[in-house]
Amino acid sequence: MSTASASGNSQLDRPNDEGDWWPAPHVATGVDAIVSVPASKSLTNRYLILAALASSPSTIHNTLISRDTELMLAALASFGTGIERTEQPDGSTTVVITPAAALERGPLEINCGLAGTVMRFVPPLAAVAGATVSFDGDPHARLRPMAPVLDALQALGVAISFTGEQGMLPFTMDASGLKPVGPVVIDASSSSQFISALLLVGHALPGGLELRAADGPIASPDHIMMTVQTLRELGVQITVDDDQRGWRIQPGELRGFTVTVEPDLSNAGPFLAAALASKGSVGIRFWPATTTQVGGKWVQILTAMGAEVHHGADGVLRVRSTGELRGIDYADASELAPTLAALCALADSPSTLTGIGHLRGHETDRLAALETELGKVGVKVTATEDSLQITPGPLHAADLHSYADHRMATAGALLGLAIDGIRVENIATTAKTMPQFPQLWADMAATAQAAG
Ligand SMILES: O=C(O)C1=C[C@@H](OP(=O)(O)O)[C@@H](O)[C@H](O)C1
Ligand SMILES: C=C(OP(=O)(O)O)C(=O)O
Numbered sequence: 001m002s003t004a005s006a007s008g009n010s011q012l013d014r015p016n017d018e019g020d021w022w023p024a025p026h027v028a029t030g031v032d033a034i035v036s037v038p039a040s041k042s043l044t045n046r047y048l049i050l051a052a053l054a055s056s057p058s059t060i061h062n063t064l065i066s067r068d069t070e071l072m073l074a075a076l077a078s079f080g081t082g083i084e085r086t087e088q089p090d091g092s093t094t095v096v097i098t099p100a101a102a103l104e105r106g107p108l109e110i111n112c113g114l115a116g117t118v119m120r121f122v123p124p125l126a127a128v129a130g131a132t133v134s135f136d137g138d139p140h141a142r143l144r145p146m147a148p149v150l151d152a153l154q155a156l157g158v159a160i161s162f163t164g165e166q167g168m169l170p171f172t173m174d175a176s177g178l179k180p181v182g183p184v185v186i187d188a189s190s191s192s193q194f195i196s197a198l199l200l201v202g203h204a205l206p207g208g209l210e211l212r213a214a215d216g217p218i219a220s221p222d223h224i225m226m227t228v229q230t231l232r233e234l235g236v237q238i239t240v241d242d243d244q245r246g247w248r249i250q251p252g253e254l255r256g257f258t259v260t261v262e263p264d265l266s267n268a269g270p271f272l273a274a275a276l277a278s279k280g281s282v283g284i285r286f287w288p289a290t291t292t293q294v295g296g297k298w299v300q301i302l303t304a305m306g307a308e309v310h311h312g313a314d315g316v317l318r319v320r321s322t323g324e325l326r327g328i329d330y331a332d333a334s335e336l337a338p339t340l341a342a343l344c345a346l347a348d349s350p351s352t353l354t355g356i357g358h359l360r361g362h363e364t365d366r367l368a369a370l371e372t373e374l375g376k377v378g379v380k381v382t383a384t385e386d387s388l389q390i391t392p393g394p395l396h397a398a399d400l401h402s403y404a405d406h407r408m409a410t411a412g413a414l415l416g417l418a419i420d421g422i423r424v425e426n427i428a429t430t431a432k433t434m435p436q437f438p439q440l441w442a443d444m445a446a447t448a449q450a451a452g
Pocket of ligand 2: 433
C-alpha cells in the first residue's frame with residue numbers, strides 16, 4: 001500500500017526521451033494470442049475527478065496506472081485529495097480516493113504532461129475549488145487547443161492570465177470570483193473534452209450547469225456520451241437535449257462510489273488489428289458486454305474489413321483473420337484512427353477515414369504524421385483538412401517517428417509486424433496510457449514464428 005506523491009511516479013511523470021529506436025517484432029506466421037490490456041484511460045480519469053468531488057470515499061478497482069493517470073493523481077493530491085493505492089494479487093491496482101474536507105485553494109502548480117484529460121478536466125476542478133493554479137505541460141501540450149474551456153471558465157467568473165499565447169498553456173487561473181451564470185455555449189469542434197470537462201464538475205458548480213455546443217461539428221461525440229453515462233451511473237441528474245447538443249445538471253451531492261474500470265478498448269485495437277495484419281488470431285480478455293468506449297467499435301470495423309469476430313461466454317473477444325483484409329470507408333474513428341490507418345495501409349484496397357480533422361490537435365498533428373510515416377513504407381496517403389485517403393502499395397522497411405504520440409508508436413509496431421525491418425522511435429512513449437505495451441506486444445509476437 002502506498003500514497004501518491006504530489007509529483008506522481010518519477011518514471012511516468014516526465015516527458016519522453018526521443019531518438020531511441022525500437023526494432024519492431026516481425027512475424028512469418030499468424031499470431032495466436034490472448035491478451036489482457038490495461039484499464040481505460042478515459043474512464044479512469046473521469047472516475048478520479050468525480051471521486052475527488054464526492055462527499056465520501058470512493059474505491060476504484062482496476063485503476064489504470066500510466067503517465068496520464070499518474071498526472072491526474074498528482075493533480076488531485078495537490079488539491080488535498082487523499083489517495084491510497086493497493087496492488088492486487090492479479091497485478092491490478094485499487095485506488096481509494098478520500099475527498100479533501102475542503103479542496104486546497106493554492107497557489108498550486110499543475111503539470112499536465114501531454115494529457116488532454118488533465119489539461120481540460122482539471123481547470124474546472126480548480127474553479128470549483130475557488131483556487132489559484134498555474135498550469136503547464138510538455139512542449140507539445142502548449143500547442144493543443146484549450147481556449148473554449150477557458151473561455152467558459154472566464155464566463156463563470158474565473159480570471160485567467162496567459163504567459164505565452166492567449167488561450168493556450170501555460171496559464172494561471174484565479175477562481176476566487178466564481179459565480180452562477182446562465183447557459184454556457186462552447187465550441188466543441190476541436191475537442192469533446194471541453195464539454196466533458198464542464199459536465200464532470202457541473203453538479204458542484206454554484207447553480208449547476210446549463211451547457212450548449214456552439215453550431216458546427218462536435219469532435220469525438222462518443223466521449224461525451226461516455227461522460228454522460230458515467231455521471232448517470234454515479235447518480236448525477238443530467239438531462240440531454242434531443243439533438244445531443246445541450247446538457248443540464250442540477251447542483252447536488254455526489255456520494256462516494258465503488259467501480260471497476262473496463263479494459264482500454266482503444267488500446268486493445270493494435271492487438272486485435274495484429275490478428276489481421278499477421279493472418280492469425282487474437283483475443284482480448286474481459287471485453288465488456290456493453291461499453292461507452294469508442295473502442296467498442298472495433299467489432300464492426302474489423303468485421304467490415306474481413307475478420308471473424310466472436311465474443312465468447314468466457315468474456316474474451318476473439319478476432320480471427322479469414323485471410324482477407326479489405327479497405328474501409330469510415331467516419332468519426334476518433335482516437336482509433338492511427339491504428340485503423342496503419343491497418344488500412346496493409347489492406348488489399350483503398351480506404352478513406354473522414355471526420356478526423358480535430359486529430360490535428362491531438363498529441364501531434366496525427367493527419368500530417370500519418371501521411372508522412374505511412375508514406376515512408378510505400379503507402380500513398382492524401383490528407384485533407386479532416387480526412388485521410390489511404391492507398392496501399394508495395395511495402396518496404398523504414399524508420400518511423402512517433403512524435404511523442406503513443407498511438408503513432410503502436411501504429412508503427414503494427415506495421416512492423418507485417419513489414420520486415422521497421423524501427424519505431426521512442427516506443428516508451430506508449431507509457432502515456434499503456435506502459436506494458438512493449439512487453440505485451442513482444443509476448444504476442446512470440447506466439448508466431450519469427451521472420452528471417
Ligand atoms: O474524453 C476523453 O477521455 C477523450 C476524448 C477524445 O478527445 P478529443 O475530443 O479531443 O478527440 C479522445 O480523442 C481522447 O483520447 C480521450
Ligand atoms: C487524444 C488522445 O489523448 P488525450 O487524452 O491526451 O487527448 C489519445 O489518447 O488518443
